[in-house]
């Protein structure tokens with residue numbers, strides 16, 4: 001049972017019953033964010049590691065814990081499922097959930113390649129369930145403002161978008177190619193999705209330079225050039241060798257430019273169309289700008305993570321999409337378009353040539 005802040009009343013039919021597959025660190029953060037919406041009942045969690053499943057049950061308040069997600073899907077009363085496993089397991093787990101008739105929130109990158117992503121989109125469509133991919137950067141307040149101003153023509157017609165997402169040395173499963181490790185699928189996917197979202201379309205062509213790590217089979221760093229319909233160009237960089245976490249995105253148009261940087265909560269803009277921004281100006285934002293309110297009694301039980309509001313916003317809109325039978329803000333097709341770029345990066349690295357992408 002939960003409280004629906006929109007309707008201001010308590011009813012058991014107000015809330016959707018959620019399950020979790022993959023109860024590791026992100027699964028637990030997401031569960032906390034989901035609980036904070038007060039629009040979900042946390043029914044069951046699963047993990048191949050029974051201790052991890054029990055920890056999520058205890059920390060997040062799930063009613064039941066399983067170490068076999070198939071069993072959870074067949075016996076637990078669920079309307080929707082979060083999938084937050086290692087990358088190699090996202091596709092099979094999300095497929096099983098969609099085929100079982102559950103709405104699916106799958107963490108990025110949703111699958112290891114575009115063909116598997118398309119299979120998941122088809123499975124969700126055939127089962128009549130919603131599918132959303134967890135591209136959290138879209139919920140950063142400065143990025144929300146950037147997209148809004150871009151679409152309103154604040155910098156004229158878009159000409160170029162550049163972005164990057166950097167991380168320190170990646171170990172564990174993130175250092176193994178077979179499990180979907182490497183910066184491209186882990187953090188590069190975030191910034192590719194972001195660039196495609198700002199550009200308003202999938203990419204048409206990709207050329208990439210990839211450096212491989214010496215002590216493992218994943219990439220150390222990736223630099224790519226993108227081409228979009230209408231001649232818009234893009235450039236994306238992702239790396240685990242430049243030290244520490246950092247990210248940025250630049251949008252350049254016929255009448256100005258905008259820039260947002262990692263965790264700064266502000267947007268730099270210069271525009272010949274808007275007088276107050278005729279000189280380079282920094283628009284400062286509250287960290288919670290544009291995000292749904294956190295209920296005053298909500299306690300951060302798992303982490304106190306700064307991203308909790310963004311994850312909460314993801315679920316807020318996922319639940320809206322289910323309740324109103326509309327498309328979620330990050331669709332399965334969006335996830336596929338990002339995976340098409342990732343496939344093209346690996347292909348381009350192999351052949352040394354640019355790769356054309358079929359529109360999806």
Ligand SMILES: NC(=O)c1ccc[n+]([C@@H]2O[C@H](COP(=O)([O-])OP(=O)(O)OC[C@H]3O[C@@H](n4cnc5c(N)ncnc54)[C@H](O)[C@@H]3O)[C@@H](O)[C@H]2O)c1
Nearest residue numbers: 022024025026027047048052084085086089107108134136
């Ligand atoms: N959107 C974001 O901001 C964000 C941030 C961090 C991680 N992520 C994503 O979240 C996902 C999980 O990352 P993480 O950091 O929590 O990793 P993690 O290693 O902490 O957790 C993954 C969990 O999945 C479990 N698992 C693997 N295969 C399984 C299966 N078949 N059935 C059930 N459980 C299984 C593992 O035992 C592990 O507990 C990844 O897709 C990652 O990219 C997203």
